Amino acid sequence: MNAASRTIKSRSVFGSRAEVAVETHSDGVAEEEPPGKAGTCSNLDEEPPGRTATERGRLFGHIPDSAWNDWRWHFRNRITTVDGLANFILLSSEEQAQLKLVTLKYPLSVTPYYLSLIDPDDPDDPVRKQAVPSILELTLGMVGQEDPLDEKGDSVVPGLVHRYPDRVLMVLTDICPMFCRHCTRKREWQNGGWVRTPAEVGAMLDYIRQHKAIRDVIISGGDPLTLSTPRLEGVISGIRAIKHVEIIRIGTRFPVVLPQRIDHELCAMLSRYSPIWLNTHFNHHREITPEAAAACDRLLRSGVPVNNQSVLLRGVNDSVAEQMKLCHGLLRIKVRPYYLFQCDEVQGTEHLRTPVEAGLSIIEGLRGHTSGLAVPTFVIDLPQGGGKVPLQPNYVLAKEKGELLLRNYEGQLFHYRSPRVQAEPAPEALSPLGGSDAGLLVETGVYK
Ligand code: SF4
Secondary structure, rough: OOEEEEEEEEEEEOOOOEEEEEEEEEEEEEEEOOOOOOOOOOOOHHHHOOOOHHHHHHHHHHOOOOHHOOOHHHHHEOOOOOHOOOOOOOOOHHHHHHHHHHHOOOOOOOOOHHHOOOOOOOOOOOOOOHHOOOOHHHHHHOOOOOOOOOOOOOEEEEEEEEEEOOEEEOOOOOOOOOOOOOOOOHHHHHHOOOEEHHHHHHHHHHHHHHHHOOOOOEEEEEHHHHHHHHHHHHHHHHOOOOOOOOOHHHHHHHHHHHHOOOOOOHHHHHHHHEEEEEEEOOOOOOOOOOOOHHHHHHHHHHHEEEEEEEEEEOOOOOOOOHHHHHHHHHHHOOOOEEEEEEEOEEOOOOHHOOOOHHHHHHHHEEEOOOOHOOEEEEEEEHHHHOOOEEHHHHHHHEEOOOOOEEOOOOOOEEEOOOOOOOOOOHHHHOOOOOOOOOOOOOOOOOOO
């Protein structure tokens, strides 16, 4: 590290002057850093609500409330270049050159709001890892697959994936307010921003109309809330007009990366087409800000239940302690931790993936140690469109005539007796692997 001196300069950020510290190294290279480096909060558990107002003051104090509270302002002012990012986050010249290479393949997009959650001084910041590119996206780029879930293979018409019998996935756009570095669909980022045309949406609705087994339609992305509310309403009203569709689900990360989007106009519209469920994607407890909490509260008060699907990410949330904080924080804002996904085998995400055992250890560390409401289902979405498989630590150690040997969360062993009079199992209860016992692991052999 070179010896450095620090001076304060003024530079233009979003058309206004903001103060930035300029670090001058002894080799003559000057690196700029975002304003207000001092005072970074590291222990969020001890922080009172209103944290983002503090962080916002550091980086965006010159932005008036009228702009800050307007999701369109954030959307227009997304940071999409490495040069733009370097106005806020300390990046060496070498890093900037590397990241420019990465963004040629995997573009960058982060909202000013989400940027305000990042500690600009900490290269290992768990929030930063989700938004700021890494050279490892290229150096490990050949590991994995572009489309590991084979969504193309299950597409029945453009934009409509029909994998499970009773539900379909509608992908309306590839535009997102933020490009999450672990995204399963990052292959789409290279195609520029597209939104399905009315004719394409019509073809999707026709397919759903013709397939009466479909009772659940998931609208996901890219992020569907990038569409204007009237345009989104056009799609939702079309789905709701199909009698056999019972529920509509929306997959969106807006409550996390741009909660201002969850405005009264949107909530009022969603409430007209009940039941609509919304799945969002908090990965770290520091994303649960007062703004995010207020967005979820607006949804809940509009009759839209909110569930969370997080992705297990190396260095972000891959410990029991982090997951506990995340899940407790979610319950405090009345959001149910629903799924914890093993990170898919997507090219450009290998550096963020964890071993499957890490997820199992986390579930083991949560189950019994906290309320069952706070324990998400850990799942792997199988390659080649195999679908989701839930994974659990093994609590059933063996089975003997009419008895199970179980262990509890503290490792204590218990025998559990089945009813003496056994009803014949219904055919659908039998596993295709050979009967109702097929899911049990009888590893010891003692109780066979
Ligand atoms: S919001 Fe969802 S679809 Fe968009 S980049 Fe993030 S993970 Fe991918």
